[in-house]
Amino acid sequence: MGGIGPHRSTTAAGTPPLAQGPALILSLLGSFVSATVNILDEPLVPVRWAPGADGRSDPLPARVGLRELLLRSHEIETLAVPDAPAHSALLRVLYALAARVTGLDEAKDGPDDWLMRREEILAGGRLPEKGIDAYLARCRERFFLFDPVPRGRPWMQDPRLKDQCDAASTAGVNKLVVTRPAGNNHAWFRHASDAVPDLPTVSEALLNLLTWHYYGPSGRCSAREVNGVTSASAKAGPLRTSLSYHPQGDTLLQTLLAGLVPPARETDAGRDLCPWEWDELPDPEGPPPALTGPCSKLTAASMHALLLIPDTADGTRVRDAYITWAYRTGRAARPDDDYLIWQISKQGNTYPRLADSGRALWRDLDALLLIDPPGVAQPRRPTVFEWALEVSPDLRVRALGFEQDGQAKDTQFVDAVTPPVLGFVEQRSARTQPAVGRLRVLGERFGTRLDRALRRAWRTYVNDPKDSADAWAQAGAARYWPAAEREFWDRFRLLDRTGTALDGGLDATAARAAFLALAVAAFDEVTASAARTQRGAKAVEEARTELFGARHGKPAARPAAA
Known part of the structure; x- marks a missing residue:
């Protein structure tokens, strides 16, 4: 692969270290320690x-280097990365490495030949x-974390x-580690001081480096001067705000192979480069490098530039970082x-489904499995699921993301795994709405009705039609959605996997009754205290009709006909 640099030297050219004084010797010793941190060998993952x-x-070690990870992927169950966006980012790097070492980074003879390989x-x-x-030996010099x-x-x-940013205005490690407060922000998970920061380990810094590349915010950043022009505004990372879905097998080997997608016939691995394979670093004033195939799409779409500064006193820590x-x-x-x-938005624009920490993964299941899932947004399932089934029908789905806005606000990580579901992936468009879609729609329907009923009850009770009514609505959601998720998976496991049963083996009447019962139970529990008063009882009973599909001014349908 092109772009691999010459062998490194750890001393200034032509000058013996001993002739340059004790201070330089100490500096070189610290540099030598940090230069040995090669992520292929160091146990960082x-x-x-x-x-x-x-x-x-x-x-067995709790952490491994990338070389051991690849060599023993068949013995590893899964990555144990605690932060969902870092897990998502690392998976994409590993997909690219798996494609490189297997030759699955090209498909010049078409997808059928690629699938056979x-x-x-x-x-x-x-x-x-x-x-x-062969690949890691060729690229080894580009896998040093510090150079x-x-x-x-x-x-x-x-x-x-180091030359283009102000050394007196670095980002600092609290900005690098996305779970820490930086500057004047509130501390949610832990207290941190910019004056005396708790230095992250090299492993922690590596994972947060990846998080920034994929989920970094837009807006103001550290100033960077290029060709005499200084600016301090960054674009958002390629995955910011989104939720990504990954097939997951019983071993990391299955997970990595299931996560690969056949490249287009015209893809040339010699031009479809990862950042560590570039001959030269790209010009910051020019356009971003073209994404010409799967490896560049997986690894080279970042809009942020970073540089980690090692702690020379402790080679296992990072003391600072540039982020711009x-x-x-x-x-x-x-x-x-x-x-x-x-x-597709109402304006006709294509956009990815956003990460929502309050939304359970089962509510997206039909959009993952079906060719034409229901919904006005016309969701298109991730391309990877069109090819993952060939690895195993017992693959699970892992959702990884970061609920955040486009700029600086970060809310919560999203990390969820389904039971084995990929055996239900549609190979062709169904003539009737598949059972999994109908089951999901029923669960969503009564969750929506519950929300509407509780808001109506509260507004009537307090006699304020403009009140947000969030208190009762949120309390009802906290009761309904976890119970609805259990109900969904219980019924999902009973669905027909042979394709022969009528309506996929779904008893729609029983499922409808079950979700309605959960909504009624949540409604009654939330409104119980108000229902003890005459005004409250009237407000509650009027709003209860919403659970059965009735709207204002219409009589409630009987439960059996809901």
Whole structure:
């Protein structure tokens, strides 16, 4: 692969270290320690091992380097990354590496041949060791997390920031670690001081580096001067605000192979480059590099430039970071990611489904499995699910995302896993609405009716039609949606998997009654205290009709006819 730089040197050219004084010797020693942090070898990635994994003579490590991760992916159950956006970002890097070491980064003979090659790798039970060794040996110099050498290339970073940004106005480690408060922001999870920061480990810094590349905010950032022009405004990361969906197998090997999508026939691996494969760093004043295939789409869409500063006193820590914009012009549109649900706005614009920490994953299931799911937004399932089923019908779906706005507000991580569901992926458009879609619609319907009923009851009770009525609505949602999720999965497990049962084996009448009963129970529990008064009882009973589909001025239907 092109773009791999020359062998590194750890001393200034032509000058013996001892002739340059004790201070320089200490500096070089600190640089040597940090330069040995190569993410291929250093145990920086947290994993959970599969049952029966070979512990050899020592206990299995909680963290591994990328080389061991790839070599032993068949023995690893899953990544154990605690922060959902970092997990999502790391998966994309691993997809690109898996494609490279297997040769699945091209499909010049078409998707059928590509699928056969993937099946051969899966049948072999592991990623090819020769492919791993050959690729990582060729790229090893680009996987050092810190590189003190002039013109060095630290992994997924821009060393030019040392000269282009003000060293007195760095971002700091509290800004780097997305779960910490920085500046004057409130502390939610932990207290942190910018004056005396708690230095993150190299592993923690690596994962947050990835989070910034994929989920970084738009708006003001550290000033960067390029060719005499200084600016301090960044575009949002390619995954910011979105929720991505990944097929997950019993092992990381299955997960990585199921997460690959056949490249277009014209894709050339020699031009479809990851950032660590570039011959030269791109010009910040020019347009972002073109995304010409799966590997560049997976790894090279960042709009942020970062540079980690190691702690020379403790090589296991990071003491500072530069975080700024990567390109002045930005991209014309968000890259077409294969792991997002894409839908259409009322204005006709395509956008990815947003991460919502209050929305359970089962409510998106028909948009993941069906070719033509119901909904006015015309959701399009992630492309990856068109190909994942070939790996195993027992794959689960993992949703990973970050509820946030386009600029600086971060709310909550989203991380959820379904039971095995990919056996239900539609291979062709159904003539009738599939059972999974009908089941999801029923659950959503009575959740919506409950929300409407509780808001109407509260507004009538307090005699204020403009009140938001959030208190009762939120209390009802907290009771209904977890119970509805359990009901959905209980009935989902009973659906027909053979394609022969009428209506997919769904008893729609029983399902409707079950979701209605959950909505009624939540409504009664939330309104119980108000119903003890005459005014409250009247407001509650009038609003109860909403649960059965009746609207203002219309009589309530009987429960059996709901």
